[in-house]
Amino acid sequence: MAKNLTPRKSDYSRWYNDLVIQADLADNSGVRGCMIIKPYGFAIWEKIQAELDHRFKETGHVNAYFPLFIPKSHFSKEADHVEGFAKECAVVTHYRLKNNPDGPGIVVDETAKLEEELIVRPTSETIIWDTYKKWVQSYRDLPILVNQWANVVRWEMRTRLFLRTSEFLWQEGHTAHATENEAIFEAKQMLDVYGDFVEEHMAIPVVRGTKSSNERFAGALETYCIETLMQDGKALQAGTSHFLGQNFAKAFDVKFQDKNGEMNYVWGTSWGVSTRLMGALIMTHSDDNGLVLPPKLAPTQVVIIPIYRGEEELLKLDAVVKGLLEKLKKIGIRVKYDNRDTYKPGWKFNEYELKGVPVRIAIGPRDLEKGTVEVARRDNLSKESVKLEMLDSHIESLLNEIQEQLFIKSKVSLEDNIHIVDNWNSFKLALDKGGFVSAHWDGTPETENKIKELTKATIRCIPLNNEKKDGLCILTGNPSSERVLFARAY
RNA sequence: CGGGAUGUAGCUCAGGUGGUAGAGUACACGGCUGGGGGUCGUGUGGUCGCAGGUUCAAGUCCUGUCAUCCCGACCA
Structure with missing residues (x-):
């Protein structure tokens, strides 16, 4: 059992914070709301990045990089976006500092004031x-399918590691x-790329849908999410994909000549996921012993x-493990042999549990005699010889099984936690x-706002492939053509 | 941005009414150890968040500031 990890039951958000810090994922920095992503946390982010990047390229996209600074005048061109x-x-x-003439x-x-202020991009x-x-x-220049991996800054009032930071990494x-x-x-398509990635790779089940107008991206005609x-029962938006219509094309005068020689504004999209996915990953699978990956x-x-006493025993184990490492690496398994003599086995068990390593193999003199090893799973903490x-071959299938089980477990939990209600009282109870x-819901922003005011819940999404079935709005009793999903959210 | 709390050793914290800085843990060295964060001993480690002020004297009192946590507002 971890030493200082707050149990989830006693304080979920403290558990989360403790876990992020103790599992060596990230830490707060001296700058408000900005985090240091530590090597272990960054290694996980790199895995996310690599797979997403691959999937983007498979769907025809290319990477580019645009500047961190945006002239204020550009920023103000699309009205909703500014808002x-x-x-x-x-x-x-300003662009210059100097020694303080009045002291240290x-x-x-x-004197180094900028003619036009520069905005640090909150999005590009x-x-x-x-x-x-x-x-x-010309139409020959279209489509443009560009992605960028970057950092952005949004001056958030209340921040939490990975979930909401002032600066974050995203694409x-x-x-x-x-x-x-x-x-x-x-x-x-990009919504599906996100959805498939998150489910298949991160083992996190998602609901795909569209946002209500209240929650829609500033400047978009439709936001898919x-x-x-x-x-803890709170919803987390894991990714969004926006249909921008011609809003930005009009604001920035992006026109092309079509096959018939006519001038038209282009149609746009934008889509992104961020280091917030790390937060989703942590909160979906982990337990009171630490991270589960x-x-x-x-x-x-x-x-x-290795479990041993004395150098001689360790050397014997080293020789056996060497062969194991080769076999496992050959079939593409990322395996690490921790034969440091500076930490004891029990300490290491806890350490790797805290860090969520899916499978642990312990090998000692007793195993050598029997020709076995002890294999422990992180997800359900079971052990076998x-x-x-x-x-x-056992490890290979075990890893696949863990990946699958994690998804099934969260999928069941998601489905068990979608509550269908038809009156205001049970609505509040369910929340x-x-x-x-x-x-x-009657489809109006006013009703959504009122519900938010009364319950702190918002419409998380209107599920795609939603069953169209008439009903009455939970608050106003006005007619409604389909159900939407409400929740309190991060 | 409003309300509350906190900031002292790497970490967690103790230090009434101002008077030479403390513990546990971690770290270093050594011994016994080793199948779930072992144990005993010795030792290193602090401009008390930062900047001012009051005072003979400030970790302690005052002002400002920065950061963190909690509550609220905000959050494509």
């Missing part, structure tokens, strides 16, 4: 659309198309711990229980 982000922008006003330290050099639509204007003349795709249908197809449910994302999938000669609440 949405203005309150949380970091602004660069260093001060801003007031504006600078990218300003660029696309130069890239697009943002920005595409431009000749037709509306093509752009809508793209936005939906994947929503997930955390262990799905094998596909674990930087180390298998750790081998496995014959040495069977080990590689207090946690989870998604499926209810009718």
